[in-house]
Amino acid sequence: MPDPAPSAPTQPVFVLVRPQMGENIGAAARAMLNFSLSRMRLVDPRDGWPNPKAVAMASGAAEKVLNFAGVFDDVAGAVADCDFVFATTARGRELAKPIYTPEAAMLEARQRILAGQKVAILFGPERTGLENDDITRANAIITVPVNPEFFSLNLAQAVLLSAYEYSRHTLDATPRDPGLAAHIPATAQDVEKLGDHFETRLDEAGFFTPPEKAPMMKRNLRNMWTRFAMTRSEVQMLHGALRQIFRARD
Structure with missing residues (x-):
């Protein structure tokens, strides 16, 4: 179930991938709301959803972040519209x-x-972090x-750090021209x-x-495909080129 979102996004989506403990999901929701962020998505939470332990940890106001969280079977579905x-x-x-x-990101x-x-920002499960297939x-x-000798962060800590860094740039960031005027970026689903x-x-x-x-x-x-940051028209062109190559071969 996708989370409700405005057509013009005003904040990033925080995607918790295969979270293991309801308490950590609730703590992540609290961390997000501390900095006025509310767009959460969950990928295959281990203990199912909804989770009463997550609600208890969210402690009141942050429960609304959980109520509107989108739940997805896999990472591809969770970021398809991003x-x-x-x-x-x-x-x-x-x-x-x-x-x-985190600051630059x-x-x-x-x-x-x-x-x-x-x-969207992906956060991995507590014990193992994101797998390479997620990162691709x-x-x-x-x-x-x-500290390279102790680099593990709790899920809620990682969410809090990213939420803080996003929030503190809210007032002083200015729009930029990405150099792709009149071109629509390809979504993750594309x-x-x-x-x-x-x-x-x-x-x-x-x-x-x-x-x-x-x-x-x-x-x-x-x-390789995700690293290219292609436009939708470039993706369509590559589809067409591939079809033509195999049509000529056949």
């Missing part, structure tokens, strides 16, 4: 993506939202410069479908060999 996605992780550096500090998010884009669906990575199209065609052509390397090859392709 134009730009950040993934918070202490790992993932083997994936070629831009890496931001939230300033970038603010500028994109002022330009009319929808921005993001355009960029947020890494907190913490990019996901392009990846599906390429995987299907390359599979038919026998590209993914040897079989044991196929998952890594497919992950690298997905990561």
